[in-house]
Amino acid sequence: MGGSQVNQAMVRLYFEVRDGLRDPVAAWAKLTGNSQQYVRARGERRVPLDDGTAAELAAAAIVHTTARHGADRVAALATSPLARLVGGLGGAVLTEHPCAPEQVLGPRFAGPRAEDWARAAYVLLWGENNRLVRTADTPWVIAGRYKGQKVVAIGTHPTRLSDETLVVRPGTDGALAMAMGHVLLKEFFVDRTPFAGHAMERTDLPFLVRLQPRQDAYVPGGVLGRVCDRLSVYGGEAVEVLLPRFDDGPGVLRRGVPVLRDGDDLVTTVFDLLLAVYGVARPGLPGEWPAGYDDRVEPYTPAWQEACTGVPASRALKIARELGVTAEKTGGRCVIVPGRLETPHADTAYRAMLALLVLTGCGSGWAQAGGTGIPLVPYLCLHACGEDRSDVGALSWALAEGLFAHRTSRSVLLEAVRDGWPMAPPPRVLALPRPIYPLPPGVDLLIGPDDHCDLSPPDAELVAGAVARLAGRQAPAAPDGDQVDGRMRLLVDHAWMHEYGEALPTYRPPGLGVPLKPTQLVI
Numbered sequence: 001m002g003g004s005q006v007n008q009a010m011v012r013l014y015f016e017v018r019d020g021l022r023d024p025v026a027a028w029a030k031l032t033g034n035s036q037q038y039v040r041a042r043g044e045r046r047v048p049l050d051d052g053t054a055a056e057l058a059a060a061a062i063v064h065t066t067a068r069h070g071a072d073r074v075a076a077l078a079t080s081p082l083a084r085l086v087g088g089l090g091g092a093v094l095t096e097h098p099c100a101p102e103q104v105l106g107p108r109f110a111g112p113r114a115e116d117w118a119r120a121a122y123v124l125l126w127g128e129n130n131r132l133v134r135t136a137d138t139p140w141v142i143a144g145r146y147k148g149q150k151v152v153a154i155g156t157h158p159t160r161l162s163d164e165t166l167v168v169r170p171g172t173d174g175a176l177a178m179a180m181g182h183v184l185l186k187e188f189f190v191d192r193t194p195f196a197g198h199a200m201e202r203t204d205l206p207f208l209v210r211l212q213p214r215q216d217a218y219v220p221g222g223v224l225g226r227v228c229d230r231l232s233v234y235g236g237e238a239v240e241v242l243l244p245r246f247d248d249g250p251g252v253l254r255r256g257v258p259v260l261r262d263g264d265d266l267v268t269t270v271f272d273l274l275l276a277v278y279g280v281a282r283p284g285l286p287g288e289w290p291a292g293y294d295d296r297v298e299p300y301t302p303a304w305q306e307a308c309t310g311v312p313a314s315r316a317l318k319i320a321r322e323l324g325v326t327a328e329k330t331g332g333r334c335v336i337v338p339g340r341l342e343t344p345h346a347d348t349a350y351r352a353m354l355a356l357l358v359l360t361g362c363g364s365g366w367a368q369a370g371g372t373g374i375p376l377v378p379y380l381c382l383h384a385c386g387e388d389r390s391d392v393g394a395l396s397w398a399l400a401e402g403l404f405a406h407r408t409s410r411s412v413l414l415e416a417v418r419d420g421w422p423m424a425p426p427p428r429v430l431a432l433p434r435p436i437y438p439l440p441p442g443v444d445l446l447i448g449p450d451d452h453c454d455l456s457p458p459d460a461e462l463v464a465g466a467v468a469r470l471a472g473r474q475a476p477a478a479p480d481g482d483q484v485d486g487r488m489r490l491l492v493d494h495a496w497m498h499e500y501g502e503a504l505p506t507y508r509p510p511g512l513g514v515p516l517k518p519t520q521l522v523i
Contacts (some may be wrong), residue, residue: 004054005456009041011049014057017152024060025470029068032444036308039372044377054458058082058429059466061445062089065428076431079352081460082447086431089467100350101366103492105359111366112335118147120335120365122326124319125162126353127339150326152319155339166319168309171510174248174349175308175340177356178300178507182278184359185291188281189231189271194328198361199231204489206231211259214399217242218266220273220503223493231271234258239266240286243277244397244501246508247299247308252398253277256285270491277504293317300507308509320356327360333364345508350506351492358488371494397501404499431457 018027031038049057065074070089076083078095087093095102101109117123153162156170168176189193199205206228212216217240238258245251255276259266275282278300281289290298293313297306302313302320309316327334336357341349357365392412393405404412432448446453490504497503 004049004051004458006049006054006057007042007044007454008452009044010038010454011047011057013038013041024056025064025067025493028057028064029062032064042454043452051459051462054455055462055466056197056449056470058445058458058463059470061429062086062091062463062467063470066091066445069428070303072425073428075427075429077433077445079433080431080447081433082431082463085460085464085467092425092427100347100354101368103489103494104204104351104354105363105366105488106486109366111368112364113261116151117335117367120333121147121330122323122334123149123151124323124334124336125151125159125339126155126336128155128157135476141161145297152322166311166315168311169510171341171343171345172305172309174345174352174507175300175305175509176311177349177352178278178505179302179305179316180320180323181352181355181359182280182300182319184356185275185278185280186325187321188324188328188360190275190282195359195361196231198332199271199359201467202361202363202487203358204487205269205274208260208262208268209273209491210262210266211239211257211266211268214242216240217254219243219399220491220498223491224262224267225268228269229345231269232258232275233260233269233272234282234291238285241273241276242399243504244399244506245299245333246397246501250396250398250501253279253288253299255279255287255289258285259434273504274490277506284412305420308507323356324360327362330344332361332363332365334360334362335367337367341399343508343510345510348502348506348508351502352507355505357489358490363488395500400499400501435458 001233012309014027014031017031018024021027021030063072066089072092074086074089074091075094076086076091076099078093082087083093101111112120150164151162153159153165154167154168154173154176155165158165158167166176171486186321189199204223208224208226208228210221210224212221219242238256238259240254240256243253243255245253253276257268257272257276259268261267276285279290279298288370290297290301290304293301295301296303296307302316305311305316306313323334334357336353338350338353343349354366357363369502390409391405392407392409393400393402396402396404426442428442428444430443430446432446433452435448435452445455447455449459492503496505
């Protein structure tokens with residue numbers, strides 16, 4: 001016997017059927033097809049099982065489910081040992097984290113390896129990274145410092161594992177990131193343009209965006225899919241756009257953007273919209289703009305963030321300049337190591353942080369641990385949402401269409417799945433890395449460490465070999481982790497994001513909020 005554990009009644013039924021058919025896949029199909037007998041057999045205590053048989057059982061379930069219901073009904077959380085196998089088969093690799101890296105950098109972004117941190121010239125340890133203990137990544141940070149790397153820690157607690165520390169108030173990391181973005185756009189895109197070539201070739205900044213009339217101004221609509229021959233259309237006609245503001249209640253920013261006429265439509269570029277969002281003024285544009293870096297009223301200046309984060313404006317300005325200059329001189333060798341951001345709006349803060357890397361040509365510098373190099377999709381465990389009486393419409397901005405007004409989390413998520421939003425369907429085979437409650441219903445085989453799961457996780461290599469044998473083909477090759485060729489996106493052209501007023505980076509202050517969004521895992 002090996003280290004595997006399996007549901008006693010279920011495996012007994014499986015053996016009885018398999019011995020008669022002598023085909024594990026057909027046995028699993030017959031077993032799960034007899035739903036009444038199978039359901040009654042589940043839920044009993046687990047007993048030891050040899051690793052080979054456990055791998056065969058898991059492989060039979062995977063092969064049958066893929067053939068009968070589709071590969072996307074086989075799922076594994078990204079931190080499960082079976083995640084790489086499931087992803088290679090075309091299954092759903094599920095994430096329980098905000099999906100900002102996939103939204104901004106692309107679905108196959110894997111990030112740098114830990115040893116690449118030592119070759120970086122500038123590292124931001126941003127968020128709670130367990131900096132008070134020596135984690136597995138600590139030696140790589142130390143190795144980089146021996147080579148002259150500068151390490152800046154940003155979080156709620158001071159740390160000794162850095163050259164400099166910015167202590168921010170809990171939940172305000174996004175405000176600091178927005179102020180740093182303001183400085184980068186002003187000094188590295190408007191005053192001079194060292195990153196213009198990168199922005200034209202590798203980002204969506206030159207994409208044209210349709211503007212839609214709203215009240216006495218305009219709001220950004222969808223991306224046209226065409227690339228302008230320059231980052232900005234500044235110099236001609238200009239109009240006022242309405243942009244979301246959340247730092248002073250759900251409000252509206254009135255800023256101006258230059259426009260071109262495309263038939264009956266007005267269009268501008270993502271770059272022009274980004275300058276408007278961050279409050280980087282240019283002469284002749286309408287709207288309300290910051291008077292300078294020391295403006296404490298208009299977001300998102302260094303002085304404005306000081307009231308939110310407690311970080312002096314001079315230090316936010318200094319760190320932003322260091323990041324921009326280092327990226328310029330080293331060709332983008334800057335890294336952000338994200339930690340936990342304990343706020344309901346962590347995904348918006350992550351997008352503001354990611355924007356700093358995209359703007360400075362450091363798109364491969366998002367060092368999020370646990371990247372698999374395969375597409376991650378949000379997982380909705382709908383039964384766990386419940387009718388919590390929360391008003392999801394409270395997350396929307398002041399000029400939203402009202403799609404979520406007076407709606408509960410559960411109703412919105414059910415509608416999202418029904419309408420085919422890019423989320424994983426309810427899995428029939430699910431591999432979990434740790435116990436979860438309540439357990440997902442309607443899963444034929446639940447692989448996980450908890451005693452209520454059907455099978456403890458078998459060795460991934462044994463399962464891969466069994467899948468190859470039962471499916472009659474070669475085992476799937478491990479994904480190489482290369483990023484899909486494409487542009488990094490600062491405008492998330494997604495209906496959910498437009499409704500929430502977060503298509504472009506925004507800052508949401510900490511607070512109760514509603515700790516749920518349709519683009520996040522709910523478990």
